[in-house]
Amino acid sequence: MIKPLLHVRDLRTVFQTARGAVPAVAGVSFDLQAGETLGIVGESGSGKSVLGRTIMGLVAPSRTTAVHGTVEYDGTDLLQASPKRRRALLGAEIAMVFQDPLSSLNPVKRIGIHLTETLRQHRELSRSEARKRAVELLDMVRIPEAARRFDQYPHELSGGMRQRVMIAMALSCDPKLLIADEPTTALDVTVQRQVLDLLAVLCQERKMATILISHDLGIVSGRSDRVAVMYAGRIVESAAAEDFFRHQHHPYPRGLLASTPQLDSPARTVLTTVPGRPPDLARWRGGCHFSPRCPNVQERCRQFEPPVEQTTDGRTLACFHPVAPKGGEVNGRNR
Amino acid sequence: MVNDVEAPRRAPRPKRARRAAGKAAQLLAVLLIVSFGTFMLSALLPGDPAVAILGEGHPPEAYEQVRQELGLNDPLLSRYVEWLSAVIRGDFGTSLIPPQSEVSSRLASAFPVSLQLAVMALILALVISIPLAMVSAYRAGGVVDRIVSAITFGILSVPSFVAGLLLIAIAVNQFELFPRAHWVRLTDSVPDNLYHAFLPVLTIALLEIPTFTRLLRSDLVNTLQEDFVLASRAKGMPSWRIMLFDAFRPSSYSIITVVGLALASLIGSTVIVETLFSLPGMGSLVVHAAGQGDLPIVQGAVLVIAVTYVVINTAVDAAYSIVDPRIRRAQN
Secondary structure, eight states: OOOOSEEEEEEEEEEEETTEEEEEEEEEEEEEOTTOEEEEEOOTTSSHHHHHHHHHTOSOOOSSEEEEEEEEETTEETTTSOHHHHHHHBTTTEEEEOSOTTTTSOTTSOHHHHHHHHHHHHSOOOHHHHHHHHHHHHHHTTOTTHHHHTTSOGGGSOHHHHHHHHHHHHHTTOOSEEEEESTTTTSOHHHHHHHHHHHHHHHHHHTOEEEEEESOHHHHTTTOSEEEEEETTEEEEEEEHHHHHHOOOSHHHHHHHHTSOOTTSOTTOOOOOOOSOOOOGGGOOSSOTTGGGOTTOOHHHHHSOOOOEEOTTSOEEOOSSOOOOOSSOOOOOOO | OGGGSOOOOOOOHHHHHHHHHHHHHHHHHHHHHHHHHHHHHHHHSSSOHHHHHHOSSOOHHHHHHHHHHHTTTSOHHHHHHHHHHHHHTTOOOBOSSSSOOBHHHHHHHHHHHHHHHHHHHHHHHHHHHHHHHHHHHHTTTSHHHHHHHHHHHHHHTSOHHHHHHHHIIIIIIISOOSOOSOOOOTTTOHHHHHHHHHHHHHHHHHHHHHHHHHHHHHHHHHHHTSHHHHHHHHTTOOHHHIIIIIITGGGOHHHHHHHHHHHHHHHHOOHHHHHHTTOOOHHHHHHHHHHHTOHHHHHHHHHHHHHHHHHHHHHHHHHHHHHOHHHHHHHO
16 A cells, blocks of 8 residues: 555544534544545535645644644654644645635735745745746746736736636645645636636646545536545545545435536426535534434434444445445536 | 846826826925914914014004014915915024024924934834734734733823833933933934933833834734735745735734824924923924914924924825835726
């Protein structure tokens, strides 16, 4: 077995709030091989963004925040590493693309500076070398007139262009691992696709391992090797993308896929939804977090939390009453 | 290959020039209004300049003659025009009360003292406040933050005459580190001047430090929650770099405003400190002259202070667009 690039075990991030402890990430484990793409899907509040930030070490343990578990990157435990060691990895080997490209770029800093400061932080480059490299990077993410954009400010660029800048910034030091946290949620649908395709091409070219976080299964499908679905801070089901879209054992991802709008369904088809709301984690009193919304709920589900288990076909699953495949049913489709 | 990189496109020249001309016209209009207001002081204030010159019990002919000489019997508007044209030539008239001297020379000796005090006090206050605000904001709610907050609140509650007296008591009387009650002009000896200016400057600075620190701290705390700070941390930037190069500039808008206002108001309002340290600044000049009814001096000083206000405010407006590129675009 090849040693994974990223090895996450039983990761927990708990926020102390006025209303009680909120386990935003509640025991997440997965491995990511070099060059592999993992799609993490979940609705708002499922803990997927906190998971990404915890892996990056951006969620600092404090009086109100506790982080437990292991995040091992290429042999280094990121949670135990010294701040200096971690800083040397962040931006250089592990990079992140954020959701909102306007707020993630400093409004008073020129586009180019965002790139050159990263380059010069991690590489021995002179000012002019860094500038040259930055313009090449802007060119690489297909920003027209890269040299002119270098001296512009973030507000002078469109949303899609800004996200390209974010991508150029993330890729500036050739990272081996990229965490893309809802990279296109803030963009128009037409621009979404361009940015996602660009990201996919660049990741493939560089054999970069990627964690693609999204609330939209359609975005993840066709762009990931593995898919993991998060609910209430846990990965309730994960599988190779092909297997996952062929059949989902857990009722939650089943519900998610069933509620994806289909262009070829007849007019006025009522959209299926997953009834109910995500649970209030601060007030949770035990049992499967999905049990209040689950169509197959049994008494045991209300009392015990199902453990995450490996299944025979290489999935992980946290469900007492998984749905058995009916043979050949395909729910997933590419957007 | 660096040659490929073209310069950023600037706004076309004529547009900029027109905007600058517009600003200048605006400034001129404000200055005119200010000068008229200052001039009207003479009409609004109680007391008669002729009486101030002659003293009580003067003969009526002498009174009429003085009023004639001073031009007090002319219509208001023509007196204003005459006064303004003299002021523009640098002639503020002569003081009414002996020793009679040119108002302009009195202003010219007092203004630099006040300006120097104000500028140095603000620089000192900023030099102390900015690092304090940064260490406080770095761990908001932490031990350092709470200590700084307690100290600044403490200073805030000490009036300047108490702070000044305390400084004099400790640094002058007790340890004899500094001289008291003496002013050496900057043009006479720079080190001597700085030595003598230190205590009054510190007294004024102490007054401003709490405001500056608390204001900048809270703006920094807000900025540090922004996504771009998180993005910078995700790039492996050290905390001090993020504080200096990411958070500071977007957090500086309100402190620029406050520093500008403080500079303008300090020039005329450091009377207490000037009195404590016997400094020949604008504050004591105005207060003294006002007490004696020496109208030309009051008029001249008020005009100088008012013009300083207007000029500084214009400078602050310009500073915004330097600090925040988004304002630059809004103006274009």
